Amino acid sequence: MTGESDILRIVEEDILRILGEEKSKRVSLESIKSEIKVTYLFITNAIKELEREGLVQSQGDSIVLTKEGVGKAENIVKRHLVLENYFKFKIKRTRSEREAHKMTDILEHYISKEVIEHIKKLSTFKTEGFPLTKLALNKEGIITDILFPDYGLFERIVSMGIVPSEKIKVMYKIPDGMVIYVGGKKFALGNEIAKGIEVLS
């Protein structure tokens, strides 16, 4: 069970994003309800909470962003766009944009601000990443994709903390392989495996 307060926070962020995406910064309660698939109670509670924090105002059937709200919403929208770009890029090879949007919806709540900042610094995701084997020694990169045909290897690598959006560094080159540093730990791996890890620097 995700804690209720978590859901509430997620719904709050979603409402701010929807408002932020709107030019008029005004959205009807109905369209919020249709876009966020949670019980009505959560939405009203979230709006109450946002009002208490002074980020939105209720005006009849619509919700409007306040001045402080606009700033906060813009950040959330930006974050959403960055992630969406990332997933569009990731999913380009596979499926639709709708899917990219969906993945962004889930993940944006789960990725820390620090990582978002890092992703933003990158020259967007218009260009594809390159294999880890081409990352210069001791230069920090960001993992953009894990490409393995075998789910077993994929899951193993993810559970080791080698996941998209993590910072990665090649510390040593060893014959036919390398020693990498990810999330405070060192791992040795061969070039063949490294080719399946795409990065940007």
Added chain:
Amino acid sequence: MKLRIILVGQPNVGKSCLLNALVGPEVIVSNYPGTTVEVTTAEKTVAGEEMVFLDSPGIYSISDRSEEEKVTEKALFEEEIDGAIIIADSVSLERSLYLAFQVLEAEIPVVIALNFVESAEKKGIIIAHKKLSKILGAPVIPINPLKKWGIEELVNALLEIKETKGKTFTVRYDDHIEDAIREISSQVTRTQTQLPKRFVALRVLEEDADFYGYLRDKRTIEAVKEGLIEHPKVAEDIAITRYGTAAFIAGKVTHLVHVEEAARSLDERLDGALLHALGGPILTILTFVTIFGALLFIGSWIQDVLTGFTEYLLSLIHLGVGFGGTALEAGLAGMMAGISIALPYVFIFYILFTLIEDAGLLSRYVVNLERFLRWFNLPGRAIIPLALGLGCTVPATRSTRILFTKKEKFFTASLLSCVPCSSRIAIIMGVVGYFGGKWLALSVFITLFVSFLVWGYVVKRITRIEKKPVLYELPELPPYRIPSIGNIVTKSWIRMKTFVYLVVPLLFLGGVAYAGLDALGLTNVIVAPLSPITWWLDLPDVAIIPLVFGFLQKDLTGSMLLLVLGGNVSSVLTPLQIYTFGVAATIGIPCIIALGMLIKEFGFNKAVLLTAASILYGLLFAGLAWRLISLF
């Protein structure tokens, strides 16, 4: 009712160390990821409650890809357990949470033991454990098993572990995946240990074929997956969301403080040398040569002292009245000879091996030696059983479990035929070296190495072991640690225990058996039919006795040779004969205990086939070697 608790955590996170703090020192604690390959159990009564602790091998995730994961998964889902302690690494909390979420998905109550709190603080990572506990709905206890703090709190939390059931955190996947989970859940019919339906559904979506059998209609899987247009690779998205959630929660409870970075830490300087493309392998080989040298020199020195002591001791006892007395005396002589020959080598080897393991050096050696093992299409970790083989073939055979495929395990076990265990080293040093000189002993070692390469080449061809990507197992290189002497002694003792309890009685029985055969005049029964072998080896017929008895227990070989030849070996055998004897006695699966372990690991047929083939190979090799040498 006993409370059954399983310890789960990543490799090298301090599981065994915690178990040690919980129940006492009789548990192996190591700094090489993957030394535990079995579930060890330990019991203790705390506050009137009987507790059984199960220690599992270190894993990053509970999918059944590697042997470690299979063993842990089995223990988690098939054994009756009341809860799990997840040992979390404060330095990389998200990885530990990933594992914790998988356990929570199976609705197993957990207590999180937060380890390495101090080293995290040194790196500027501060974890709000109370906040984490609130989010997870499960107790989070900071611990330091070495200093023994947090252990009492942990035990108290365990006593109430069942109460957390149903109140804990679960990862929520996106709407589409949750719909798919619901749909598959409704198809789940039976599970052996009442695994939650949601968990079974997740495992099905994660392509774990073991769980397909729980579904009413397997076609559902394809149908549901086809319906998931948003997630063409749903398994990957599940793993990513789970990790993302772990990272999100870890971020929420972690407070980062800026810490001045050390210019270049000792760890980095060490790694710079040990992982250097050229220097690394050289240092690694130098280390092994040093260990070998220490074995030979310190070992033979202790052997001298012990032999003197033994002779003195035996001169004090006079039992030689009647057959019983003779047999008893022969038994004691065999036992003492075996102990003084083998014990020093076994002891020194395990102390040194444990030292490099605990210091964190072993994983670097694995990486450096991987390129040599690649000739045999074996992964780097195969070096662990091979190195352990220099101690005793029996635990080395067992440790082949850390490899991934059956073929890799069997191939590595077969290579142990040509890796001299300390008992075989004792033959080379104590017999060949003592009576034939150190250069003769060295040539036996070189012959063994050649036989290793030939055997490896041939068996690689026969088993058709396939080539894997380089370092595909992604070994973790743990931080270096200064090993604790207490830990090393305990661990070496545990590893030697088998030797002492199993081998020493066998040594005694071997001596008695020989005295019996001799008294009944039955030695000829063995000698005569096997004379073609001694002919092939150009050895006196009676030399077959030490070879045959050697298979019962390798340490009997030396003492038996002295018995049958009557003292001075060098006046009876030529140097070339001593060499041939040394080679014939040391190639092959060494003894009946090793055969027993092979049967346990690989089944009767394979074990007997391997043992017979390896002994024949040794005899063949020895015979060919002396013929080749006598040509010059």
